[in-house]
Amino acid sequence: MSVNPRPDRDSRRIGELQRAQQQEEFRQAIRALLMQPLMSPTHEAFQAVRRQADKLRDWFARETGWPLHVEREGARLFKRPADLADDTRGLPGYDRQRYALLCLACAVLERADPQITLRLLGERLMQLASDPVLASYGFRFALGTAAERRDLVAVCRTLLSFGVLQRVAGDEEGFVHATNATQSDALYDVQRRLLAGMLAAVRGPSTWRPNDAPIEFDARLHSMVAEHLPDSDQGRRDALRHHLARRLLDDPVVYIDSLDAEQRAYFTNQRGAMAGRLSDATGLIAEQRAEGLALTDESGELSDLSMPAEGTEAHATLLVAEYLATRLRDTPEGALTSQDAVTAYLRAAAEKYGHYWRKSAREPGAELELAEIALDRLRRLGLIARDPREIRPLPAIARFALGDPEVRSHSTDSTARAAALL
Template identity: 65%
Template structure:
């Protein structure tokens, strides 16, 4: 009896250890998807080091992404499956700020283990003066110093810089010799900043790509084996990257070869990805979405707290309700319910009396509706719930999940097996 009890206890412990390993692995997958450049200061770094071998194998097999885990940090080299998506990028960054970020990294690459904010700015000015850049930057105006500080704070957040002493805001306000900050440069984190297959500096000027699209492809294009298996693997990696990175993958955005593979394999792919990342698959005629029910595995949550999120939800419901009404009236999907940007601003002006008391003070000011409308449209585009073309907002199929209305019961017992509802909404 005692031997049987010990055997049972051993099995329970073994099962608990297996469960812990699975849960820790899933937490690490989610953490790396959200923080592909991870410093030792991150809460999940210790677990990522423990699970490093299994994580490397999984990311390589499922998405073709390389994972490097060292004592100084971890880097998941995520490469997007859709290079034409303009909604990616660091919050608040435009072309000018990206140029400053690249120049700052170039300065740090040549710097000593420690550098001051002022010295970083001075050396950045020297690089910015290169005529080929066609770029103008000085540290004379306060707004330019603030741009430099914004870049430094990005690098601080990524773990590339570590503040030793000083204050950036004093540098912005005063700009004098006494206003400065001192940083440690984390070389390992700096080396992991660029997630490209080939660095831009490896091209000679005569052979360098000219257009932005050509440059993007040149940096991330990977070797594909010239065989049927090689092409299938490349397709699977491309689709897995989009499913892990994008809110939803629409079939209409895929070419014929990718679409055929997607229809045949999406169920199996979704099951594997969902199991490892803790997601839930929603498969419909128009595409597939891997949803995080906790709302944590996303850059833009919806619904969420705050004025911007509330306004976005109101606009989403309004667009979706109009889309549903058109379907009930027989308009079909060919003529989707579209709205111009100023119409959305007018709608927000109308509902401000009902919901404005929940918004921040500045959002209740006269004329604030235009700014709120722009914010809402931007968030809907990032979530791939709508697309903006020439000032007109077109709802996408997944927006139907936010349509509020009475439940509609339909008999489906005798429906053909191949019939599939439209994505997140009624047909």
Template identity: 65%
Template sequence: MTDARHIARQQSRHHSDERAQALRALLMAPLMTPAHEDFAAVRRHADELRGWFAREAGWPLHIERDCARLYKRPADLHDPSRGLPDYECRRYVLLSLACAVLERADPQITLRVLGERLLLLAADPTLASRGFRFALTAAHERRELVAVCRSLLQWGVLRRVAGDEEGYVHGAAAATEGGDALYDIQRRVLAGLLAAVRGPSTWSAEQAPVTLEERLSALVTEHVPDSEEGHRTALRHHLARRLLDDPVVYLEALDEAQRAYFINQRGAMASRLCDATGLAAEQRAEGLALVDEDGQLTDVAMPAEGTEAHATLLVAEFLANRPAPASLEDIAAFLAEARSRYGHYWRKSAREAGAEQELAGIALERLRKLQLIALDAGHARPLPALARFALGEADIRKPAAASTPSLFDL
């Protein structure tokens, strides 16, 4: 009987650990295909995961045989640090056009055909009126198209069958023979790419929002029942999304209703979210952060390896110990000084004169993404969570003299 209970406890522990790992994997990869190492675990715990995400964050989770999609909808639409790495407005337009081509294409498509059909959509007068031009005649334009395709490959929307993209990038012209690639289109994954509550194509010309803020809001606005319970649930979902998706939640960033609910419920919320995800809660007077001690649930780790990560850590300590905001020039000057002490650990290009300007910009962007600083009029203003990096001088103490001689003293 004792052995049976021991086995049951082991099985229960394994079940809980696997479910937590599947939940964490979905937070980092909301669009998941069978190629992901945790996809099988996600399918095994599908019902529990669906219930947990719906209850705690109001995020729908769809799991099928060849795709899992957690529809994470951001709570903070004003965070300028969100977005895909190396993507700006032009590349997002190309991504949207590429998805429109794939939605109408046969099950297989080549990179060259994708480019040709994308050109037809890019010639739309509406895009031209907004200053968008794309001709695929220059190498940098082909490189942009390849970057979009590689994003789609990474998400599992495309699956490379044959060929290679590099030959296409370096071709003399888009129409020349030579480098090309053949892809399978994964329809179910493509259909789950957009996480909006309402698709933009459903807006009539009269209803279509105009400004960027209105468009973002229209994409993710959800129906809230007009009742006390409905508003309370909406508040809980909003705060849980911020705790799961943002590095830290500051009280000053919440409106009056959110702040009142958060102050009363943050202990219970943090406990539930931490129990399920394995995160650790750090509660302070200024707010709350859910911290991953393993550093896995983040796309910007700190501390981390590499020159930029080391420079970011140095800048964090510099700002944390500084009473006033610092300009980019102040931070660049600090890094130039730090180069004499730590430069032999940095890559060669970062040790050159003038490289401190680029390093300073990278460090500030990383700190802003982690919500450790705010950038106001070109100056970096420390936020409360940065205080954890306010390291003082090391206190080196000599060991006390031994009261009795050791064996080696005899």
């Protein structure tokens, strides 16, 4: 009597599908945490993060050294930057004033009732802002102008996006434009568990005694994120792996010449294996070159700054990238250029492409602002290095250099396609 092997094959097939689904959910959870390290329960990926919590904790601890806390009230990946001197990171539209207000707002909410209004938050912020120490640093805040109210609303919307605040009633926009701030208000619930996870530091600044606290700004930054490192060969290897993985996941590209001797030696030997592990887990695509390594995302989901993109500024950025990439390709030794040269290039480009741009970008002198925006974007993407005097294209910008067109006949194309099928 024969035995039908079909049930075994079906069981294996079902098992393979389940493993594939688990792996895809794990990948999506990693990607979501990389983009939203502080995640509220209302986030679309939160349930996947909860289901994959144990596996995610192990992966982040092994590859990056970032702790991950997952609870019913939310999830927090304590991402800490590999390069504290990198000023390209940060919240969009934030300056020193708004960052100070964000910190003060968190201090107010820590002591607040479970609900708070926008107006009351502003009043308590003004009380904290009157501290003589803050005043000695030139910090001022009141609600007398629309610009100051706009700063407060920007902070509230940041906290809303993190889930720290949840809007119950009202609207912030009317508060900005009201002649009397009491005429328009909003009411929020305060989510304390998420509020407690706002600071990603290893050691909070309030834990320092006044006489022991570091004085210099850089020393203060490093003291907040300094991690314990085991004094062993394995501990040093782990620290190197974590540092490089953090850069590969956070930065557009890692250049070998940006690493010190110890990091360069480890990176040279391990970058293939590291790229493979990170790519498998995140779905990023590794691009290895002699100058370094990049993990790219074809979907664009893991980038807060996409290129190419839509809009006048994005088009101008792409044109400047092509211009600089062509200079780098044709004259590698003399690729250095100035912002004036880029501005002149965009002035000429406006005659050819200006009909695609918004009207204000075609006005005389608009190329100055376009050049500044384009160069800032390219710097944040790791495609150029710049100082007040010159701009230096970096190797990764070569992907935007257009080669000479190749004209092929129909018969040549047909032959090529046929050959590709063999």
